[in-house]
Amino acid sequence: MVMDPSTDIVRRRNTATKTSTGVVVWVAVSCLVGGALASTLTQHQHHTNGQSKNITNQQERDGKFIILAKIARVQCTTTDSAHPLGTCMPIKECASKGGNSKGSCAGGLATCCVITKTCNEATSVNNTYFVNPDANSLELGACTLTINHLDNNICQMRFDFITLDLSQPDSNGICTDDFLTVTGGVSSVPMICGYNSGQHIYYDVDPNGGAVKLTVDRSAQASLLKTWNIKVSQIACDSRFRAPVGCLQYYTTTAGTVSSFNFLNTNTATGQSNRQLSNQDYGICIKRADNYCGITWEPNNVGGTFGFTISGAADALGPDLIGTIITSSRDSDCTTDYVVIPGGMYTTSSTSTVATPAGRYCGLGFPPSVTTTSQPFILYVKTDDNETRDTINRGFRLNYRQITSCA
Numbered sequence: 001m002v003m004d005p006s007t008d009i010v011r012r013r014n015t016a017t018k019t020s021t022g023v024v025v026w027v028a029v030s031c032l033v034g035g036a037l038a039s040t041l042t043q044h045q046h047h048t049n050g051q052s053k054n055i056t057n058q059q060e061r062d063g064k065f066i067i068l069a070k071i072a073r074v075q076c077t078t079t080d081s082a083h084p085l086g087t088c089m090p091i092k093e094c095a096s097k098g099g100n101s102k103g104s105c106a107g108g109l110a111t112c113c114v115i116t117k118t119c120n121e122a123t124s125v126n127n128t129y130f131v132n133p134d135a136n137s138l139e140l141g142a143c144t145l146t147i148n149h150l151d152n153n154i155c156q157m158r159f160d161f162i163t164l165d166l167s168q169p170d171s172n173g174i175c176t177d178d179f180l181t182v183t184g185g186v187s188s189v190p191m192i193c194g195y196n197s198g199q200h201i202y203y204d205v206d207p208n209g210g211a212v213k214l215t216v217d218r219s220a221q222a223s224l225l226k227t228w229n230i231k232v233s234q235i236a237c238d239s240r241f242r243a244p245v246g247c248l249q250y251y252t253t254t255a256g257t258v259s260s261f262n263f264l265n266t267n268t269a270t271g272q273s274n275r276q277l278s279n280q281d282y283g284i285c286i287k288r289a290d291n292y293c294g295i296t297w298e299p300n301n302v303g304g305t306f307g308f309t310i311s312g313a314a315d316a317l318g319p320d321l322i323g324t325i326i327t328s329s330r331d332s333d334c335t336t337d338y339v340v341i342p343g344g345m346y347t348t349s350s351t352s353t354v355a356t357p358a359g360r361y362c363g364l365g366f367p368p369s370v371t372t373t374s375q376p377f378i379l380y381v382k383t384d385d386n387e388t389r390d391t392i393n394r395g396f397r398l399n400y401r402q403i404t405s406c407a
């Protein structure tokens with residue numbers, strides 16, 4: 001028979017009675033020799049003395065053997081693509097936690113339990129999905145998920161915006177109608193609104209601190225149509241998946257793409273659609289991979305030439321200039337909205353080998369490349385509270401790749 005890899009025989013007594021994360025439930029499974037599953041499945045409190053050995057011997061004499069399986073609270077893959085990550089637990093416990101059984105785990109002994117929560121509910125389960133209320137509900141205002149720490153060794157939370165589609169900001173890029181906020185922890189999260197599906201944020205918490213509150217505030221009538229599905233995962237203080245303290249976003253691959261919130265590379269919609277967000281002040285961190293010494297940032301032109309439109313009036317320029325080095329500005333020319341690449345060295349043409357130092361980048365175009373060897377690898381994002389003169393600013397999408405050769 002198939003057993004959970006965490007199958008283990010020897011354990012301290014009483015572990016079966018605790019309910020917090022990481023704790024196990026013991027199930028004694030009798031199997032007929034030859035592999036057929038026997039009829040009895042009994043809950044069994046295990047002791048480290050000789051008792052179980054005697055039971056085993058007894059069962060073996062009956063032509064059976066016993067395997068004590070622990071159902072660890074490990075993550076599992078569900079059969080629900082909108083909520084792909086669940087926690088393996090006995091089916092009764094899933095029901096009592098208000099979860100939905102979506103597939104089986106632990107070799108069929110337990111269920112892959114998906115927990116979804118909506119407005120003004122609380123969770124103590126890792127990988128809870130926070131979703132918008134039913135479209136028929138006329139609930140407006142703050143919709144809050146209260147997130148209780150799984151245990152006293154949680155230092156960070158990660159929010160994955162599987163879907164996050166809220167109202168657009170006002171003409172100054174300020175989230176006046178809908179916005180998302182996080183409180184109760186240590187980091188500061190900028191106000192986020194608009195379209196952010198696929199984005200994520202990390203949030204530092206005090207391991208001994210109180211509950212975290214994740215809130216979507218909907219103040220506009222139109223935003224009743226807005227949707228979200230946010231996966232909330234909790235990260236242990238000693239986890240290798242923990243992001244460096246203070247990083248709002250964290251990427252661990254050697255090459256990838258990052259973008260500002262509410263980014264869409266389009267120059268067709270001139271109104272407020274997908275406007276750059278104001279009042280942003282955060283860092284996007286990239287994990288340096290072994291043997292890599294630097295990082296190169298490049299424009300991403302998928303979808304159009306508006307992949308880096310951060311400051312200035314885009315409608316005052318010929319469209320051919322948008323996205324070129326001519327409309328790129330640097331350092332002291334960048335005072336309102338800009339990104340910072342510490343130690344950056346930029347090129348002015350893709351064939352150029354000459355690089356010039358600049359840390360700040362703004363304007364309506366990004367250089368062909370900006371390379372830095374300053375560690376840690378962080379792209380800082382800063383925007384002010386005013387977009388009056390900045391027409392059709394979409395924000396940015398940039399590609400990065402780590403490099404192994406640093407002169």
Ligand SMILES: *[C@@H]1O[C@H](CO)[C@@H](O)[C@H](O)[C@H]1NC(C)=O
Pocket residue numbers: 049050051053054
């Ligand atoms: C089996 O149980 C008896 C008491 O019923 C005990 O004396 C003995 O030590 C146990 N055997 C083992 C292997 O622990």
Ligand SMILES: *[C@@H]1O[C@H](CO)[C@@H](O)[C@H](O)[C@H]1NC(C)=O
Pocket residue numbers: 021075085126127150233234235236239241
């Ligand atoms: C919570 O789930 C994530 C996967 O989404 C996992 O990486 C993390 O270790 C889990 N946290 C704890 C405390 O088990």
Ligand SMILES: *[C@@H]1O[C@H](CO)[C@@H](O)[C@H](O)[C@H]1NC(C)=O
Pocket residue numbers: 385386387388389
């Ligand atoms: C925004 O900037 C414009 C021009 O620089 C200025 O006239 C306006 O007062 C500013 N608005 C706010 C809200 O600060």
Ligand SMILES: [Ca+2]
Pocket residue numbers: 276309310311312337387390393
């Ligand atoms: Ca701007």
Ligand SMILES: [Ca+2]
Pocket residue numbers: 278336337383384385386387390
């Ligand atoms: Ca601005």
